[in-house]
Amino acid sequence: MNGTWLVTGSRGQLGRALTERLRGAGRHCLAFSHEDLDVGSEDAVQAAFDALEAPPVVVLNAAAFTHVDRCEEESERAWAVNAVAPGLLARLCSERGARFVHVSTDYVFPGDAREPYTEEDPVGPASGYGRSKLEGEERVRAVSQDFLVVRSSWLFGQGRNFPATLLGLAAERRSAAVKQALRVVDDQWGRPSYAEDLAVGILALLEADARGLYHLANTGVASWWELARFCLDESGYGDLEIERIQTADFERPAPRPTWSVLDCGKAAALGVEMRNWKDAVRAYLVSGDAPRGPVEFAR
């Protein structure tokens, strides 16, 4: 697909990975960070599209308000960014003949299943974040069933994510700045996914002319505790203990799904499959994406 590719949310985990991949492949890629374009402003989005010299061939929407707990309090913002913006971007793409790719989440599911969720399984988000993301999907589909919507889960890459937070906490404990034991929930299950792999997978789906809804995540299943243990073991913190706790021990503003495992068979049938999450975590840990010291945030 020759021509201009446009990435929104280009400084997020996925946005960065997509932009780097596209530019590395010699594509002309316009990368719009939050500062460059607030997708929550309909006027700003319209003006940005009007200002383009030529219509883009593909628009990849990696912008999202991903602070799950803050989405409960800041519901208007969540709705503008996660629900309204995808529909507007889809309409503008439809009017200009551009392909549109939107990214969504495992949080659209209720999270009480025991088998991996397929694209056909009933949705039922339990959080404000999940509800806003589901509405975004529906608004995209209402414009065109041909647009690509990719749901992923438990993302980590360059930015704010669980492994980064954990490595920061481990660094604090190693330096004896904090003595408290690490505590991580062991009754929520999902597929940790590396933003780099997701970017490659999304571009491969586009290459395969996939349209409609697809699940895409690294393979294998882990609990947060298992992911935490693996991250620490692989980064020289094997001696640091992590206490296993239950969801009920760790109250948060937004409920978290117990079961977040996405069935990625539909993408695999097109030959698009991501590696095992452990290999992906290893790749992340040796990349420049993983922090080397204390970090500030928790997901």
Ligand SMILES: NC(=O)c1ccc[n+]([C@@H]2O[C@H](COP(=O)([O-])OP(=O)(O)OC[C@H]3O[C@@H](n4cnc5c(N)ncnc54)[C@H](OP(=O)(O)O)[C@@H]3O)[C@@H](O)[C@H]2O)c1
């Ligand atoms: N993170 C996960 O675990 C996870 C799991 C499943 C699916 N997903 C989905 O995957 C996609 C990519 O997620 P990610 O992990 O890359 O998220 P991320 O790292 O939080 O990146 C999102 C980007 O969107 C930007 N953004 C927020 N509000 C915006 C606005 N109004 N206008 C323009 N940009 C805005 C953010 O900028 P600021 O930081 O400056 O606000 C950030 O750069 C999202 O659709 C997300 O819902 C994520």
